[in-house]
Amino acid sequence: MGKPVSPNLKVKETRPMLLNVGPQHPAMHGIVHITAKLDGETVLGADVEIGYLHRAFEKMCEQGPYNNAIPYTDRLNYVSPLINNIGWCLAVEKLMGLETTDRCQYIRVVMSELSRVTDHLTCIGASAMELGAFTVFLYMIKAREFLYELIESVTGARLTISYARVGGLKSDLPEGFEEKCRAALSETRKVLKEVKGLLDTNRIFVDRLKDTGVISKEDATAYGLTGPFLRSTGIDYDVRKARPYLVYDRIDFDVPVGEHGDNLDRYYVRMEEMEQSIRIVERALKDMPKGEVSVGDFGRVLSAAEMVDAAKMGRTKGFHEVEVDLDPTLEGTTRRHHDDVYSKDKKVALPAKEDTYGNIEGLMNHFKLVMHGHGLCPPKGEAYFPVEGANGELGFYVVSDGSDRPYRVRVRPPCFPIMAALEKILVGDMVADIVPTFGSVNMIGGELDR
Amino acid sequence: MNLAEKVRQKYSAMVSDLASNAGEPVVIAKKESVKNFMAALRADSEFSFDLLMDLFAVDYLFWEEKEKRFEIIYNLYSLTKKHRLFIKVQVRETDPTLDSVAGVWPAADWYEREAWDMFGIRFSGHPNLKRILMYESFKGHPLRKDYRYNERQPIIGPLN
Numbered sequence: 001m002g003k004p005v006s007p008n009l010k011v012k013e014t015r016p017m018l019l020n021v022g023p024q025h026p027a028m029h030g031i032v033h034i035t036a037k038l039d040g041e042t043v044l045g046a047d048v049e050i051g052y053l054h055r056a057f058e059k060m061c062e063q064g065p066y067n068n069a070i071p072y073t074d075r076l077n078y079v080s081p082l083i084n085n086i087g088w089c090l091a092v093e094k095l096m097g098l099e100t101t102d103r104c105q106y107i108r109v110v111m112s113e114l115s116r117v118t119d120h121l122t123c124i125g126a127s128a129m130e131l132g133a134f135t136v137f138l139y140m141i142k143a144r145e146f147l148y149e150l151i152e153s154v155t156g157a158r159l160t161i162s163y164a165r166v167g168g169l170k171s172d173l174p175e176g177f178e179e180k181c182r183a184a185l186s187e188t189r190k191v192l193k194e195v196k197g198l199l200d201t202n203r204i205f206v207d208r209l210k211d212t213g214v215i216s217k218e219d220a221t222a223y224g225l226t227g228p229f230l231r232s233t234g235i236d237y238d239v240r241k242a243r244p245y246l247v248y249d250r251i252d253f254d255v256p257v258g259e260h261g262d263n264l265d266r267y268y269v270r271m272e273e274m275e276q277s278i279r280i281v282e283r284a285l286k287d288m289p290k291g292e293v294s295v296g297d298f299g300r301v302l303s304a305a306e307m308v309d310a311a312k313m314g315r316t317k318g319f320h321e322v323e324v325d326l327d328p329t330l331e332g333t334t335r336r337h338h339d340d341v342y343s344k345d346k347k348v349a350l351p352a353k354e355d356t357y358g359n360i361e362g363l364m365n366h367f368k369l370v371m372h373g374h375g376l377c378p379p380k381g382e383a384y385f386p387v388e389g390a391n392g393e394l395g396f397y398v399v400s401d402g403s404d405r406p407y408r409v410r411v412r413p414p415c416f417p418i419m420a421a422l423e424k425i426l427v428g429d430m431v432a433d434i435v436p437t438f439g440s441v442n443m444i445g446g447e448l449d450r
Numbered sequence: 451m452n453l454a455e456k457v458r459q460k461y462s463a464m465v466s467d468l469a470s471n472a473g474e475p476v477v478i479a480k481k482e483s484v485k486n487f488m489a490a491l492r493a494d495s496e497f498s499f500d501l502l503m504d505l506f507a508v509d510y511l512f513w514e515e516k517e518k519r520f521e522i523i524y525n526l527y528s529l530t531k532k533h534r535l536f537i538k539v540q541v542r543e544t545d546p547t548l549d550s551v552a553g554v555w556p557a558a559d560w561y562e563r564e565a566w567d568m569f570g571i572r573f574s575g576h577p578n579l580k581r582i583l584m585y586e587s588f589k590g591h592p593l594r595k596d597y598r599y600n601e602r603q604p605i606i607g608p609l610n
Contacts, residue, residue, distance in 0.1 A: 050582065050583065051581075051582060051583035051584065051585070054583040054584065056592065056599070058568075058593060059592060059593055059599050060599065062599070063599050094472050095472060219556075221500045221501050221529060222500070222555055222556050222557065223555075223556050223557045224501055224502050224503060224504075224555065224557030226501075226503075235529060237529055242532055381471065381472060382471040382472065383471055383472035384471060384472075384474065384525065384536070386503075393503065395503070395504065395525070397504070397506070397523070397525075399508055401512075401513065407508075408508045408509070410504070410506045410508075410523075412503060412504040412525070416560065416561075417557050417560070419560075420556075420557065420559060420560035421556075421557075424556075449583055450583075
């Protein structure tokens, strides 16, 4: 043992310390830079720096036709891309005054809600992992995998799905979707139950979330927060209820709200929202109008490649009586499903593949929609359409000058105001609270930086 | 009488015109009094716009009928009254300056920084008006219509 430091030594001054959290830190869920100003372990200030994932989404949307923006929207919130897809299409449809078919709307609701569940699963799983609950992460990713497989069977991809189209959907649901979906949802329910058992009464988890990252009702509104963050403070604002779109007004569901606006309430709100989303999906599956699947009307079934080859050689004579077997991973729709998920407006909906290859009207319609300078030309004007994204209100504001390209696209990213309020939320907490608070923000770089 | 007309009736001195976007009410406000107008709309119990949902700009460089180049659009929502109103303020290219509303809604802080970053619109009275998505040494304002989408600028940062 060395000699103790002189007992007369007094602390003359203390200075706040700056701590860089991120940009590349495993708990930063992407790339974001927080410069925290610390006094001991207390956070005195936090400078949040964003923009590392800026990919000029709004600028690039102005460069191409309306349908070309759909793949860009996949990459906004990449954990729930279907909601972005659908939100964009709804905004353009509003601009054009289009109404989609009933079946299409139900499918959009189902897909949106599945996305919301995957988003919340990722958010809770990742933030629980950061608090040491690795099992929860694995369980939740397992449940997410069931849903991703389901989404893959419909859209052909797991993340970059590009499923919605202006005026419709890329394709109808595959056969046997309903059973698969119910099975996946019951698996998800099991996982949620397990996770609740692991976390709800877990001393470490609850202690670290309770009373940390608190934001009051007044602050939450002043900062323009929406979604689970706002609802955790006790305000029941949900776009699906406040301004129902698609068929949400026909489906019964609850909007869970918290009370304290802390991390624990946000966890509870998200858990309950998943349950409600599952309820919505089940109800929507039950109510979904059946598309006319009248196989008898058509003759033999052609494979897509066979059809293309025959069309190239001009052998299109028999096409009006064949049916094409299109894999959902392939672009396009088959006639059998076409009218159920596409708007009746011929100027908007890409024709079914049998028509594109089989008759001149179909080919012309296709041509008019995909060639440069043609395509969708909404009337001059502007429209805003908000949907309930996984993090809050996701809105697309589209300005059209009457040409085939949007003049200006604005996304209202739900995480952006939350990140703006992050400093306010973090100040006064301890360093260790930065991680759970940041986890509950569910920051998605893609939509934050666009 | 829709919401925009009600607002005009009450604040006729600060409103210059009405419009609509796909059926939703839009108020075109005068630039000089924008801050007072917003503060009044927030405080007024008849409208109580407590949530600033969005704030962004549009560059109308190629629109002949628009006299002023920029339009700033405020997207307001009231949680208590459950209504939404869009407010537009037109700004000239020669003087793209506007009063900041960051004092009315703290949410405007980052939105205004983004509008400055992307369009070069200066918000006077803003506490910390610096770029938010682009880096400090970036030249120009990328969402302006005269900034080409394929324009490249040097990569910044330490080159080792």
